[in-house]
Amino acid sequence: MELELIKVHGSENEFFILDETVLERTLSEDELVSLTKIITDRNEGLLNGADGVLLVGAAKHKATGESMRVINYDGSEASMCGNGLRTVARYLSEKHNQDELVVETMHADLHVKKAEDLGKDIQTFQVEISPVSFNVDALPFNWADETFIDQELPELAPGLRFSAVAVPNPHLISFVDHKTMESSQLKELATYLNGANPYFPDGVNVSFVEELGNQKIFVRTFERGVGFTNACGTAMAASSLMYVLLKSGKLEEKVQVTNPGGMVQTIVHQKEDGTYWMDLIGNATYLSKISISLKDILNHQLANNKQIRLDENKNYHDFIKHISDINIK
């Protein structure tokens, strides 16, 4: 069976999009996990690998058109992916010739839409990040209290304060100074919390956040199931939420979030029932289109592919050259 893949990125968080609805048959779970591990491998994978696979499938609910599943680099499945959802939003918007759609994800049907270009000729999409929960059971986080907001974890990271939030994938967030941002502390802590540990049985995405100015933050994330990525969309949305709640107090106002792979904008909203949701606005860039058979992938014969390299990334690089706040790679 021939597969059509699109290599894409959102803030240089890279994925392969695979649309299962146009295949002769659906993939088995084993095939999906094996395929993901093989093509995303950063050394031997397809086109230098990626951070995961985004599987477009038929939606279960009538109200929505199609669904997105997120398979991390290590084959584990995540409930959401913010950067990935922007690229799937673009794919579905072009497929159905529609500027606004609803995409079904593991826990929520999310509104997505085409937005004004963030930079010259940068395809830009705005996606809903929700539902948000501060309940530690939603992550899950083994902690005695119901929530964990702006608290110390002295046995793990003395002197730092953390907040735990599910959006709905799990995030642990700390506001740090520049020196801590550049240190090895994030890697050490996140590696521990994503191995066998008593706190986060399913692992957690860990982010350090540096305040850069009024409604401006820099976010660096070590992702569960991947490791360091250039950016994590749900982490930037969750970090913006914590920035608004703990620092600026400015709901409904754009936050500029820079990251090692570029820049996005977020807006934190509060509903009448008191719950929060975020908009995540950023690039949805196509890198290459690839045709390859499933058999060749599973036999590690990745050279047997046909590919069309797209030239959109040049515009993206011109765009990020002008973001002066990108200071950590």
Ligand SMILES: N[C@@H](CCC[C@H](N)C(=O)O)C(=O)O
């Ligand atoms: N990069 C994504 C998040 C992908 C899932 C994450 N690694 C997890 O396991 O929760 C994003 O842009 O949100």
